[in-house]
Amino acid sequence: MSDRNDTSRVTLRFEGIRGTVAASGIHTMRYGGNTACVFLRCGPHTVILDAGTGIVPLGWRMAAMGTPIDADIILSHFHMDHTCGMPFFAPLFNPENRFRIWGFGHPEGETTRSILSNHFCPPYEPFTPADFLSHPEFHDFHPHDTFELHPGLMVHTLPLNHPNGACGFRIEYAGRKICYLSDTEHTPGAPDARIINFCKDADIFIYDAMFTDAEFPNFIGWGHSTWQEACRLAQACGAKRTALFHLRPARDDDENDLIDRLAGEAAPGTIVAREGLEIEL
Numbered sequence: 001m002s003d004r005n006d007t008s009r010v011t012l013r014f015e016g017i018r019g020t021v022a023a024s025g026i027h028t029m030r031y032g033g034n035t036a037c038v039f040l041r042c043g044p045h046t047v048i049l050d051a052g053t054g055i056v057p058l059g060w061r062m063a064a065m066g067t068p069i070d071a072d073i074i075l076s077h078f079h080m081d082h083t084c085g086m087p088f089f090a091p092l093f094n095p096e097n098r099f100r101i102w103g104f105g106h107p108e109g110e111t112t113r114s115i116l117s118n119h120f121c122p123p124y125e126p127f128t129p130a131d132f133l134s135h136p137e138f139h140d141f142h143p144h145d146t147f148e149l150h151p152g153l154m155v156h157t158l159p160l161n162h163p164n165g166a167c168g169f170r171i172e173y174a175g176r177k178i179c180y181l182s183d184t185e186h187t188p189g190a191p192d193a194r195i196i197n198f199c200k201d202a203d204i205f206i207y208d209a210m211f212t213d214a215e216f217p218n219f220i221g222w223g224h225s226t227w228q229e230a231c232r233l234a235q236a237c238g239a240k241r242t243a244l245f246h247l248r249p250a251r252d253d254d255e256n257d258l259i260d261r262l263a264g265e266a267a268p269g270t271i272v273a274r275e276g277l278e279i280e281l
């Protein structure tokens with residue numbers, strides 16, 4: 001492959017697809033049990049979306065490659081299913097590596113560094129982020145911010161409807177649009193025009209599909225959506241592909257198989273995200 005092709009190549013791999021809490025076990029082996037983490041390669045650049053338990057085995061693989069790592073880790077919010085893998089992400093402890101950790105959703109007077117330092121500390125953990133030997137940079141971002149990770153690699157943000165706040169991302173690189181909207185609640189019968197606009201013509205639309213429409217009335221206010229709403233939004237925004245994400249821990253592989261089939265019929269190009277699935281965009 002030529003350098004030019006390498007530079008414009010964009011691949012994505014689902015490292016963790018569950019929401020709320022990890023769900024390992026014989027009933028979730030095919031779709032996976034780790035919580036939110038998506039690994040993105042944009043040409044030579046590495047971006048990791050959220051640091052749920054899926055980031056832990058990702059770290060083992062990255063460390064085994066033996067080459068210095070330079071990556072951005074972007075947190076959609078600070079709920080534990082999106083952060084709890086971070087202290088066990090081995091590459092953070094290698095002084096040859098370089099990380100920038102971006103966080104959203106700070107209460108007044110807090111920062112990404114202070115929140116993670118108060119979260120990962122004794123007696124909950126035996127160490128703090130100050131012990132990360134890679135000495136990551138910490139950055140804060142705010143609703144509707146746009147920031148450039150590298151020349152031509154842009155992150156656009158959209159605040160979502162979620163308790164304590166959460167942020168969706170549209171990552172743009174080499175003409176591709178990767179939209180990641182984990183943790184958002186919809187209003188039945190009123191498709192979110194902000195999301196449709198934000199995700200217009202997405203190459204991939206990754207969306208919170210924790211519940212089904214039938215389950216949803218029992219979970220109003222929990223801050224999550226449904227696979228059927230994902231399909232409706234995907235069609236409204238003209239997404240080329242859609243991945244149902246932040247899966248309910250109790251949803252077993254057979255149920256996910258059924259949703260995968262029904263969603264693919266409702267909105268062609270839609271799948272249930274699976275741990276380990278790699279997609280070239």
Ligand SMILES: [Zn+2]
Pocket residue numbers: 019020036079081082183246
């Ligand atoms: Zn979550």
Ligand SMILES: [Zn+2]
Pocket residue numbers: 077079162166183223
């Ligand atoms: Zn959350």
